[in-house]
Structure formats: C-alpha cells, structure tokens
Amino acid sequence: MAHVDRQAWDVVVVGAGGAGLRAAIEAREAGMRTAVICKSLFGKAHTVMAEGGIAASMGNVNEGDNWQVHFRDTMRGGKFLNHWRMAELHAREAPDRVWELETWGALFDRTPDGRISQRNFGGHEYPRLAHVGDRTGLELIRTLQQKIVSLQQADEQEFGAYDARLKVFQECTVTRVLKASTSGSAAGSGKVAGAFCYERESGRFFVLEAPAVVLATGGIGKSFKVTSNSWEYTGDGHALALLAGASLINMEFVQFHPTGMVWPPSVKGILVTESVRGDGGVLRNSEGRRFMFDYIPDVFKEKYAQTEAEGDRWYDDPDNNRRPPELLPRDEVARAINAEVKAGRGSPHGGVFLDVSTRMPAEVIKRRLPSMHHQFKELADVDITAEPMEVGPTCHYVMGGVEVDPDTAAANGVPGLFAAGEVAGGMHGSNRLGGNSLSDLLVFGRRAGLYAAEYAAATAARPVPDEREVDAAEAEALRPFSAEDEQPGAVHDGGPAENPYTLHQELQQAMNDLVGIIRREGEMAEALKRLAGLRVRARRAGVEGHRQYNPGWHLAIDLRNMLLVSECVARAALEREESRGGHTRDDHPTMDRRWRNINLVCELADGRTEADPALGQIRLSRRETPPIRPDLLGLFEKEELVKYLTDEELSR
Amino acid sequence: MSVQNVGGRETDGTDGTGGHGVAGQRGEARPANGPGQAQGGQSGAYLAHFRVWRGDADGGGLEDFRVEVHEGEVVLDIIHRLQATQASDLAVRWNCKAGKCGSCSAEINGRPRLMCMTRMSVFDRTETVTVTPMRAFPVVRDLVTDVSFNYAKAREVPAFVPPAELGPGEYRMQQEDVNRSQEFRKCIECFLCQNTCHVVRDHEENKAAFAGPRFLMRIAELDMHPLDAAPEAGLDRKGTAQDEHGLGYCNITKCCTEVCPENIKITDNALIPLKERVADRKYDPLVWLGNKIRRRGQ
Numbered sequence: 001m002a003h004v005d006r007q008a009w010d011v012v013v014v015g016a017g018g019a020g021l022r023a024a025i026e027a028r029e030a031g032m033r034t035a036v037i038c039k040s041l042f043g044k045a046h047t048v049m050a051e052g053g054i055a056a057s058m059g060n061v062n063e064g065d066n067w068q069v070h071f072r073d074t075m076r077g078g079k080f081l082n083h084w085r086m087a088e089l090h091a092r093e094a095p096d097r098v099w100e101l102e103t104w105g106a107l108f109d110r111t112p113d114g115r116i117s118q119r120n121f122g123g124h125e126y127p128r129l130a131h132v133g134d135r136t137g138l139e140l141i142r143t144l145q146q147k148i149v150s151l152q153q154a155d156e157q158e159f160g161a162y163d164a165r166l167k168v169f170q171e172c173t174v175t176r177v178l179k180a181s182t183s184g185s186a187a188g189s190g191k192v193a194g195a196f197c198y199e200r201e202s203g204r205f206f207v208l209e210a211p212a213v214v215l216a217t218g219g220i221g222k223s224f225k226v227t228s229n230s231w232e233y234t235g236d237g238h239a240l241a242l243l244a245g246a247s248l249i250n251m252e253f254v255q256f257h258p259t260g261m262v263w264p265p266s267v268k269g270i271l272v273t274e275s276v277r278g279d280g281g282v283l284r285n286s287e288g289r290r291f292m293f294d295y296i297p298d299v300f301k302e303k304y305a306q307t308e309a310e311g312d313r314w315y316d317d318p319d320n321n322r323r324p325p326e327l328l329p330r331d332e333v334a335r336a337i338n339a340e341v342k343a344g345r346g347s348p349h350g351g352v353f354l355d356v357s358t359r360m361p362a363e364v365i366k367r368r369l370p371s372m373h374h375q376f377k378e379l380a381d382v383d384i385t386a387e388p389m390e391v392g393p394t395c396h397y398v399m400g401g402v403e404v405d406p407d408t409a410a411a412n413g414v415p416g417l418f419a420a421g422e423v424a425g426g427m428h429g430s431n432r433l434g435g436n437s438l439s440d441l442l443v444f445g446r447r448a449g450l451y452a453a454e455y456a457a458a459t460a461a462r463p464v465p466d467e468r469e470v471d472a473a474e475a476e477a478l479r480p481f482s483a484e485d486e487q488p489g490a491v492h493d494g495g496p497a498e499n500p501y502t503l504h505q506e507l508q509q510a511m512n513d514l515v516g517i518i519r520r521e522g523e524m525a526e527a528l529k530r531l532a533g534l535r536v537r538a539r540r541a542g543v544e545g546h547r548q549y550n551p552g553w554h555l556a557i558d559l560r561n562m563l564l565v566s567e568c569v570a571r572a573a574l575e576r577e578e579s580r581g582g583h584t585r586d587d588h589p590t591m592d593r594r595w596r597n598i599n600l601v602c603e604l605a606d607g608r609t610e611a612d613p614a615l616g617q618i619r620l621s622r623r624e625t626p627p628i629r630p631d632l633l634g635l636f637e638k639e640e641l642v643k644y645l646t647d648e649e650l651s652r
Numbered sequence: 653m654s655v656q657n658v659g660g661r662e663t664d665g666t667d668g669t670g671g672h673g674v675a676g677q678r679g680e681a682r683p684a685n686g687p688g689q690a691q692g693g694q695s696g697a698y699l700a701h702f703r704v705w706r707g708d709a710d711g712g713g714l715e716d717f718r719v720e721v722h723e724g725e726v727v728l729d730i731i732h733r734l735q736a737t738q739a740s741d742l743a744v745r746w747n748c749k750a751g752k753c754g755s756c757s758a759e760i761n762g763r764p765r766l767m768c769m770t771r772m773s774v775f776d777r778t779e780t781v782t783v784t785p786m787r788a789f790p791v792v793r794d795l796v797t798d799v800s801f802n803y804a805k806a807r808e809v810p811a812f813v814p815p816a817e818l819g820p821g822e823y824r825m826q827q828e829d830v831n832r833s834q835e836f837r838k839c840i841e842c843f844l845c846q847n848t849c850h851v852v853r854d855h856e857e858n859k860a861a862f863a864g865p866r867f868l869m870r871i872a873e874l875d876m877h878p879l880d881a882a883p884e885a886g887l888d889r890k891g892t893a894q895d896e897h898g899l900g901y902c903n904i905t906k907c908c909t910e911v912c913p914e915n916i917k918i919t920d921n922a923l924i925p926l927k928e929r930v931a932d933r934k935y936d937p938l939v940w941l942g943n944k945i946r947r948r949g950q
Contacts, residue, residue, distance in 0.1 A: 041745070042803065043841055044753045058821075099820035105812030105877070107830045107837060114824035132834065138752065139837060150811030162807055199793055265723020270750045311878045375750065378769055379726070501736035545741030548708065549793040552740035 004470060005206040009035040009167075010456040011449070012195050012210040014174050014237060017045035018137075018441030019421025020216030021144035021446070022097075027214075028166040033471055034449075036148075037169040037197060039232050043145045046218050046230050047441065050137025051273035051371065053119055053129025054442070055266050055435030056094035060115040061127040062318070067091040068635050069125055069370035074436060075636075077123040077329045078297075078399070078429020079581045080596055080644040081250070084628040085406035086427040090436070090443050096444035098130050100397055102391065104150075106143040120278040121434045123329040126318075129435040134371045140438055169208075171200040175557060176473040177213055177244040177417060180463035188463025192244070192416025196473035198433060200554060203547020205474055211459040212452040215402060215411075215419040216445060220254075222558075224395035225505075225512035228260055228271040234558040235565030238422035241402045242564055242618075242633045246411040248602040249623075251400035251565070252572035253582040255432055256517045258333035260394025260522030262351035266272045267379045267392040272354065272372060273432040276389075277326045279368050280315055281356040283337070284388070285345035291352075295336035299591075299643045300328060327372065331431045331581050334393040338517055351392035356383055393517050397432055399582055400568070401425035403601065407626055409448035412476040416455060416463070420448035430581025480543045480556035497542030500556040507534055507562060515570045520586045524574040531570060532616065535563050567618045569603040575600055575620055593646045597625045627652065696723035698777050702730060704742070705784040708793045713743045714782065715739075721772050727783065728756055728767035731795070743794035751913060754842030758795050759784045764844040786847040800841050801859060805867045807898070810889075812874055813881040829878045836873035836922055838914045839866060845908035845918060849903045862898035865908035865918050871897060872922035875929065890929045899926060 011027040013020045016038035022101040027034040038045060046374040053241050072092035075082055098116065102108070108130050111119040132139040176196040180188040194209040217237030221229025238248055251350070259272040277283070285291045293311075296304050304325045305311035311324030326333065347353055356365055362385035366373050369384070376382040376389060402419035403412045409424065411417040420440045428436065480500070484603040514527035538559045543552040578592035579585050606620045628651065633641065641650060702717040719733055728746055735742045746756040749768045756767040761782050775781055789797035846864040847853065863871075874880050875889040882889050893899040904927075906919040916922075 040747055040753075041755060041799070044755050046748070048753045049748050049750065096820065097822075102823045103814045103818075103820050105814075105874075105880075107825075107834050107877070108833075110825055110827040110830060114826055117827075132837070135752070142837060142839075146811055149807055152807060153811060156807075201796075205871075230749065230753070232747065265722060266725040266729045267750075315741065352891050371752070374898065378751065379771070380724070499736075499740070501740065505736075543740060549743040549796055550741045551735060551743060 001536050004474065005204070005208070007035070007208055008462070009208055009210045011212045011214065012037065012208045013214045013216055013449070014038075014195065014240070014342070015045070015216035015218060015421070015423075016040075016042060017043065017047035017172070017216060017218055017421065017439060018140055018144065019423075019445035020045070020214070021141070022442050022445030022454040023146060023214045023216055023418075023420055023449030023452065024166060025144065025147055027453040027456075030450060030453035030457070032453040034210075035167050035169060035173050035210070037174055037195070037208065039173050039200065039236075040171065042168045042170045043141060044557060045141060047137045047141045047438070048234055049228070049230065049271065050140065050438055051134040051271065051497075052249060052275040052278065053092070053131035053136045053435050054098055054140065054438040055121070055124060055128050056098045056130055056439055057091065057126075057128060058095045058098065058116060058118065058130070059126075060111050061118040065126040065128060067095075067395070070094070070128065071632065072635055073124050074433060075429070077433040077436070078431050079591060080429065081253075081580065081599075081625075082427035082429030083406050083625070084632055086444070087429075088632060089406060089447070090427060090440060093443045093446075094439040097439065097446065100153060101140070101143050101168050104143050104147040106139055108139070119275060120327065122274055122277065122327045122333070123433040129278070133367070134275050134369050136438065139442075151376075153427070156275065169197070173200060173207050173554065173557065174195050174240060175477050176469065177240050177414075178207065178465035178473070179244065179414075179470050181466040181468075188416075188461060191463045192414060193463035193465040196470060196477075198477060198547075203548050203550065203553070205477065207465060207470060209462070209465060210456070211462055212416050212418065212456040214448045214452050215417065215423050216421050216448070217423045219394045219398045219422040220562070220569070221398070223511050223562045223566045224254075224516070225508040226260065226393075227395040228257060228269055229395065235561045236558070237419065238401060238568070239561035239564045241411055241414070241417065241419060242568075242602070242604045244414050244417060245604070246414045246417060246419075247403045248400055248568055249403045249599045250427075250430070250572075251398070251568040251602055252576050252600060253399035253430045253580075254395060254569060255330055255397040255399060255582045256334045257396035258330055258337050258391040258393055259354055259389075260396075261376075261380065262347070262390050262392040263349035263380060270375070270379070271394065271396065272389060273389050274330070274370070276354060276356055276369060276372060279356070280359040281326070281354055282324070282359065283326050283333070284353045284355060285340045286347060286353075287345055287442040289345075290326075291345070292328065292333065292336055292631045295332060295339070296325050296328065299640075300332070304328065323647060329431055329581075330396075330431060331584070334517060337391070337393055346392075347390040349390050349391040353388040354391045355388035357387055362386070368491070395429055395512075395516075397437065398422060398565075398569075399425065399428045399430060399432055407447070408451035409444055410451060410455070415585055416459075418443040418448040418452045418455075430583060436643040467651045478556060478597060479539075480502075480541055481547075495537070495540060496538045498506065498540045498564070499550055500538075500541040500543065500559055501536055503534055503541055503559055504555060506530075506563070507559075507566060510534070511566055511569070515566075515573055518572050518584050518586050521574065524570050527570045528567070528574070528616065531563060531567050535617075539565060567616060571616070571618055571620050572602060593644065596644055596646060597627075597649065599623045599625055632641075681881070697721065700730065700772070700775075700777065701780045702734070703780055703782040704731070704734065704795070706739075706742070706794050707791065709791055712791070712794075712898045714784075725772045725945065727760055727765075727770040727772065727781065730772065730781075731767060731783065743792070743796045745796045752839030752840060757786055757842045757844050759845065761787060762832055764848045765915070766842055766913050767846070769913055788847040788849075788853045789843075799843055802841070802846055802864070802866065805863045808863065808869070809867055809870050810882070810887055811875075811890070812877065813885045813887065815881040816877050816884070818879070823879060825878045832921065833873045833876045835916055836869050838916055839869065840914060841866065842913060844911045844913065848904075848911045850905065850907060851898075858898070858901060862901045865902070868893060868897060868899055868902065868926065869916070869918050869922040872926045875926065890926065890932075893926055894930045899923070899930060902927070
C-alpha cells in the first residue's frame, strides 16, 4: 500500500497526557526526533481532570516525611501487590519531578515560608500532595504543554521550524503498533517499527515509522457506565500492547473512586475530589451518622481514629491524634458507601452525603475547592458551602496495565515498546492512592522517554514495518464502512449492521452490572458470555457518512479495544478468588495471603481462538511476583507484614 | 432569551437562527431530519426543538431535530443523543464533560459557551435551541472548528525564563505574589474569548497581528510571575505585548471576560494592568480612559 503517507521519527509517543508529554520532553532532550500523537487537541488530555494533587515526599509541611514513608504508604494502599521496585523508584524520584515543574513555570500553592504547599489525602501518612486549589491536573498538563512549546521555540531558532525535532499530531488515533516482518532477513525482525494512524479530522491514514513507541494512553473507564473518565479512555494502549504481543497484569483491579456525583443523571460519575475529605469534609448516611468509623478494616485499625473527636483533632494536631477514617484508601471508602446505600441508609438519589459546609467557613471552601464549588453550583444547583453533596462510587482508574520492566518502562516481550502512566501495570498493586497518579506519570513518563531514546539511539538499522501489517491495519480500520457485506458466508455474520453507540451502551451496562465494584462468580461468567455476544456483533458495527470527522466511525474502531480490555478485566476478576484493593468478591470476601505474590497475566490468545470470537481473545496465566527486597521489607514492622505476606515469604 | 451573563452586547434579541448571521453565511436551513422519539419514559422528559449547523468548509446549514431531553441534562447530552439516535456522524469536539478541558466550545443561540456547562433548564421548553460552531475559526465539520490559530499564537509567546541562580526545589514565592498569575492559569483554553473578541471575530485581517485575549493574558501571567527572569534574559514582555502581539488592538470592551467559563477577569486583571505597564513606557489614551472609569467606580 504505497499510498499511505509515511514519516520517519526516532521515538513515537502515543498519548499527550502527563506521562506522554513528560516522555516526549525527555526523549527530545536526549536528542531524539520525537512525535507525540493524541486523540484530542493538545492540552486536553484526561490528566487535566486530576484535581487533588501530586504526591511527593518533599516534607514541606511535615518534616517527618521522606521517600521511605511514601513507599510504605503506597505498598499498604496497594495491599502489597505493587511491584516493589516501581513503588520505590516512584517514591524516591517524585520530589525531583515536582520541583522540576517549577523551573518550567508551574505555580503551585505555597506554604507560609514560600515553599510548595502540601495537603492531606487518603492513605498518605503526612500532608504530601503538591496542589493548585483543586485543579492540579490542569496545572500539570499546561506546564508540560508549555515546556514542549519552549522546546519547539528553541528548535525554531536553531532549525527554522517549530516541528523540527518535536511534533504533536493532535486529533489522530493509533490503531496498530507495527512491527518489522518476522520472515526473511528484514532489519529488526519482530521488533517495533512504528504505528498505524489516522487523522480524526480527515480520516486520512498514515504511518509513523520509528524503532521505539511509548504507550501513554491512560485507562479503560469508558467500558463502564458510571465513570469519571472521558471518551478517550477506551483502553487503546492496553489493546495496542496486547495486539503487538505484550502482556497485561493486574487487570482485575479497577478503582472505583468513592465520591462521584450521583445527580442529576447526566453528570452521574463526574469526580468529586478527595481533597474535600483531605481538607475536612465528612461522609454521613441518611441517619446523619459518620459511618466510616464502622468500616475500619483490621489491617488499618491502629492508624485511624476510633472517635469523631480524635479524628477532628487530627487536622490541627496530627502528631498526637490519628486520622479520621474518611481518609482510608479509596477502595475501603467506596465499599463502605456501597454497603450503606445497600442497607437503605443512602441519600435521596442513591448516594451518601459528603459535607464540607458544616466544617469550614464558606470563604475557605471557595478558596480551597473552587472547581467543586463551581461544578455543583453549575451542574446540580447545590451550594456546597451551605449544604452537603450527594456522592457515590464511580469507575475512576485501572491499576492493571502493560507489564513493564520497572526501571526502563520497556514492555515485556516486545522490543521497542514502552509504556508509562495508567496504561502501565504494577506500580499501584491492587489499589492506587490518590495523588500517586500524577507523580507516577512524571516519574515513569520520564523514564519511558529516557529509555526509549536510548533504545532508538542504539538501533543501527531501522526496522521497516511489515507491509502486510500495514495493509491489514488499513482494512481493519475501514471495515465499519462495509459492515453489511462483511463475510457473507460466515456463521456469525448473518445479522444486520449494528449501531456502534448501542453496542457501547450495552458493553458499559454489562461491565457496570456484572464486573463492577462488588463481584460474584456467576455474574462474571455471565459478563464473559455477553462480551462474546458483543464481540460477534461488533464485527458488524457499521457507520454512515464518510471518513471526515466521523464520531460513529471512531467509536466503531475504539470498540475493538474496549472489548479486549473488558475481557481481560472479567477473566482476571473471575480467576482471583479473594478480595483485595480494587477487586471485591462477594463470594470470597477476605484478602488471602496466598494471593499476595500472584499476578494474573493476560495475553492475546492464539489464532485459533481469535478466529472464533465466541471463545474469547484472551489467555490468562499466573505469575509469581519477585520477592520484595529485604531492606524495603525492613521498613515495616513485623506485626504489619504478617497481615500481608505468606509464611513462606516471612521466613525468607 | 434566558441564557444570562454572556455576550449580551453583541447578541441581544437573537431570533434563534444562530445569532448574527452564522446560518446565513453558511447556507440555508434544511427541513427536519428524522422524527423525535420522546416517550417521556423518565420524569420531566420532554421533546425539544434543536437546530444544529451541519456542513463543512464548502458550506452547510441548520438542520432541525426533535429530540428528547431529561431532567438535569446539558446541551452536550442532547448533541450526544442526536449522535446516538439520529445522526451518527454529527461531528462535535468534547472531552471531559465537566467544564475542565475546554473542548466543547460552540455558540448556543448565538452566544459562545461550553456545551457541557450549558444546562437545558436555562431554556424555555418551547424554545428552539440553536447550536452553531464558533464563528471566528474555520469550520472543519458540523460543530468542529479549526482552532490551529490559537496554537500558532501560543508558540509566539516566549516561555517562562527560569532564574539562573535558583535550582529545582529552591524556589520561594509567597501565596499573595502568585495569586494573580494563578488566576490566569485557571484558563482551560476553550478559546471562547478568542472567538468572541471583536478584534478578530469579524476581522480576519487582524489575526496575523493580534494574539487575542488568551495569549495576551499568558504574557501578563508570565510578566507577573514572581521569578520569571525574562528581563535578565533581555526579554521585554511588556514591550513585545504591544509591539508584537497586538495589545494595542484591545479596547477593553470586556467581551472576553463575559464569555470566560472560568470567570477569569481577563480584561480587568490581565489586559488593563498589562496596558498600564506598557503605558509606563508610552502614553495610551485607552489606559488613561480606563483608569478614569475605574476610579469613578470606586
């Protein structure tokens, strides 16, 4: 297919959120010609919606903080399933990544002595989140965006073109990671060779050839009905990695943020920042009770206040009091809210009450939580300075993702493929702490960019994309336009063309109802059956119109990715017979130490099953995680480790 | 007309056909497309009359739709319902649907707004809701415009200059000194201010010489940054605002401030102070006038 336009770059970064932009900056500063490709406009990525802050143990507000404390909190939050090396690198490097943002023009809120202010958040022992009111994600994305522009300005000075060494392809989608041909003597056989892309505006196909591709595509939340995620979150990077031969881990762990809006229906799921609780907001049920005191799990008993009086004192005197249980990790709070609503103690619209109006003066609320004030006033007619909010759990984040080398962010098994941010797995274990996402983006975005650049620079002969892969990618992308004449002889293709919007809604409903916050074996088996049916129908997803800015077509293409990742979530969740972090089984309600060091690995099934969509596309296997380094284990008390680790691990 | 607080000066008394000639410029309305399907299954649901501009760079026009509306919905919900049920290829740009990303800018009954933050409850149920693309930018398709003008202007503003003597972690700034620049950094780059600013809205010829309110505000933001080392680097931000980015075109009519979904006081807090700083260097009659008016108000 000689008619597909091609461009050669050194590093291609897929996604322009925090991880993608940070990777691009690093790769470009390492001297590589770097292309960033993103589905939205530059500066609109999902990172913009992050509210609370960036976790980094700078110790500006409490000098007791350091990377070891941050590491401990992260491991506890993830119920010790985290890849310990990622958690270590993250905790060690986060402060440098935040400080560097200041040198690029970021303006964080300040402490009285002029340093970066830090706020309390769930699961963090000390005030740790650098923030800008409740719009920290916007500050992060804008700072990285403006740093990219400054690099482009430098290139314009030197080469006369802004795009000479760093170019953003905005409103473009990648549908396939391309590899070099495995047959014959082609350079880089089986290695990453580029990406197959289309412009959303024109529908035009093009290929970006590059020896290194960094996936930084974010999460999968659009597979669920109630979600805080935007339309972009269709699991693209997860699917691209699978299709390129990489593996995903921890896909059963999906974080339901405890506080999403529940009313009106059209805004259901929109995020209410954890800062509301970090700054003093409390959760109450319909009886007015602060119910979180009833839900402190054993593993956290010693660390949380047992009375309201103690919890309230903690805000001013954290050294002599324990924190209120509203600041437990997100999985605990989400389950508690779910249980209260189920027990008939919910709010009128099926949530619980989150109240800040009786806790702080109106002026303080408006200053510290300006977007929340604005959001509730504009969208729900609720004045949060005068009345409580109604909130309930919303699908927010996937802990699972591409299995990577912790130091280099290189994807296992696919030379030239890297992944960072939400699309990468391992860092957060079974549950992510609030504030650890933005720092994750920066720490591992930088590492992915650095090592992708090193890899590209060391590639002597550039791998050439396999022509057959290019042809197949083009045919695959065009299929929705000829849906009705698709494979007339095939058994499963007898029906009429399907509306991609309808398929998407059915997928979201199935995942929400059957693989949601509380899971049961029978329901997950049913989910897999429904996914199989949807997969068959998705092959007939058809669209009207032409290729120019056609949202129906874009959705039909994204459906492939959502179906793949949804199957990963459902299969892994069915397999893990325990409850841990963002995976709660009604039929296996407790955490089981024997699962502590088991990762569930998802890979694309072989060609035989792929040919029959009803059988499923994912093969699941178990992999034991590497033992935690002794000096890191030494950071914990033995009595605490006993709750998590197997006897065998403890006796090592 | 029940939408308040935006663009009143230019668009009072719109007739529901897109404010000030948008529809006319882009072709005639076509007849209704597809039957509405509201059955009132949900409490408070009703059938609304929507007119949506459809077309591309070669032309187009308003199409009529009858479409179901439920309690609490915003205009973007209705556009999405049209996509899902009546016009699967209706092009619209959006992202967060929470007023944080600034992607879904359009003109609703002629007024520049975010579709995700415009609640249907602000309209009378019998009122026709007309949705047209932003007028100051070329149409790509339907409600999607080519906003590359803004990205080009962004590149022309010199970046933050870090102070040479301070390393990472050594920055010290007082909250009161960063408040002003932080206000400007609330900008979500929806480009509604760029779209509404009369300097470029009907004057394509001014675009080359005028950065627009968003990027003049960016210059003000950097100029007010407590640690920006532009002067040490030989960069005069105030001077370039006037000489290279067209600050002089702005005659402080505050249209930009009125449409800002973040309620940033672009004119009062960014543009006028920037003009005053420029005026320290040379006389600007508008600044003189602005000062007089503001003093009278106090």
